[in-house]
Amino acid sequence: MAVFDILIYPDSRLKKVSRQISVVDESVKKFIFDLEETMRAGPPSVGIAAPQVGRFERIVIVDVSVKPDTPNHGKLILINPQINMKQGEVTGREGCLSVPDYTGNVARAETITLQALDLTGESKTYEMEGFEARAVQHEIDHLDGLLFLDRLVSRRNNLFKRKVYK
Amino acid sequence: MKNWYMLTFIGKDRPGIVSQVTLALYEGGGNLGEASMVRLGGNFSIMLMVHYEGSADSLEKKMSKVCTVLELQVHVDKIEGELHRHVEPDVRISIYGADRAGIVAETTGVLTEAGLNILNLESDVGGSSDNPIYIMEMEGVAGKGIDSLKSALDKLAEEKHVETRISPINTLMG
Ligand SMILES: [Zn+2]
Numbered sequence: 001m002a003v004f005d006i007l008i009y010p011d012s013r014l015k016k017v018s019r020q021i022s023v024v025d026e027s028v029k030k031f032i033f034d035l036e037e038t039m040r041a042g043p044p045s046v047g048i049a050a051p052q053v054g055r056f057e058r059i060v061i062v063d064v065s066v067k068p069d070t071p072n073h074g075k076l077i078l079i080n081p082q083i084n085m086k087q088g089e090v091t092g093r094e095g096c097l098s099v100p101d102y103t104g105n106v107a108r109a110e111t112i113t114l115q116a117l118d119l120t121g122e123s124k125t126y127e128m129e130g131f132e133a134r135a136v137q138h139e140i141d142h143l144d145g146l147l148f149l150d151r152l153v154s155r156r157n158n159l160f161k162r163k164v165y166k
Numbered sequence: 167m168k169n170w171y172m173l174t175f176i177g178k179d180r181p182g183i184v185s186q187v188t189l190a191l192y193e194g195g196g197n198l199g200e201a202s203m204v205r206l207g208g209n210f211s212i213m214l215m216v217h218y219e220g221s222a223d224s225l226e227k228k229m230s231k232v233c234t235v236l237e238l239q240v241h242v243d244k245i246e247g248e249l250h251r252h253v254e255p256d257v258r259i260s261i262y263g264a265d266r267a268g269i270v271a272e273t274t275g276v277l278t279e280a281g282l283n284i285l286n287l288e289s290d291v292g293g294s295s296d297n298p299i300y301i302m303e304m305e306g307v308a309g310k311g312i313d314s315l316k317s318a319l320d321k322l323a324e325e326k327h328v329e330t331r332i333s334p335i336n337t338l339m340g
Contacts, residue, residue, distance in 0.1 A: 067336070092338065093335050093336070094337065094338045094339075094340070095338065095339045096339070096340060097339065100250075101252055102252070131336060134338055135340055138338060138340045139340055
């Protein structure tokens with residue numbers, strides 16, 4: 001068991017693109033175990049991505065089950081996650097373990113279809129919406145070297161903004 | 167404890183205000199913290215939280231040239247301030263309706279009583295001069311819970327003929 005240090009922006013490593021995992025072996029599993037430890041040990045968060053602790057592999061953990069009234073799949077370990085479909089757009093507030101003391105509004109797809117390997121190396125497909133979909137998009141961004149700061153939308157003029165379907 | 171000042175600038179809007187004011191500040195040894203800059207009714211207003219190792223008078227003097235050139239009024243206050251003290255809002259409220267005297271005082275008064283601590287508020291007047299509409303959007307902390315604000319807003323909507331909307335701000339941390 002280990003708790004990693006979280007990289008904090010402006011650490012330039014947060015802008016790196018992470019590589020695919022070829023085999024989900026014991027070392028990957030052990031890393032994921034420690035990554036979850038790190039997520040649970042830090043400030044309350046609903047997700048973490050491997051590059052946030054300096055391991056540049058396409059692994060994220062998302063767990064929004066602690067939020068009340070939020071549809072969710074429980075704890076998700078997503079290896080090589082890929083979003084196959086995005087629908088709708090909603091603006092919501094985000095913060096990041098790697099960006100302390102700042103939150104901002106970010107537009108994300110409202111529903112997504114997602115494919116990823118699980119801890120056993122099996123490929124799975126998920127359909128998700130709302131807060132959970134937002135969390136997954138936030139974490140996958142980390143794998144591509146993107147922070148929510150790269151996607152800020154103005155706090156002004158979002159009065160009565162409704163869902164927009166593309 | 168650092169030396170923080172709040173600088174307020176007001177003047178007629180024109181191109182280049184932000185860059186020239188912040189450049190004068192930087193060259194004068196002021197260090198910019200949080201800021202709010204907005205155009206209001208053809209005027210430009212700037213509030214800057216500034217860290218500066220000197221007196222309010224000397225800071226004001228350093229800004230006097232740019233203020234003369236841009237015809238800005240400046241005001242300097244020493245403040246107790248620190249960066250990294252953000253309070254996270256947990257609720258967003260929008261209200262709009264026909265403009266009339268007292269609408270902001272009435273609505274915010276009711277909301278304060280219902281537990282709202284307003285962190286920021288933006289309002290505007292739209293419509294036409296014959297039929298102006300008042301539009302207000304605010305973010306804050308619901309000190310007595312969101313249901314208390316909801317019922318206050320329902321009552322406002324009914325009694326004051328305004329449209330209201332409240333949504334929780336569910337900040338994602340990840
Ligand atoms: Zn993040």
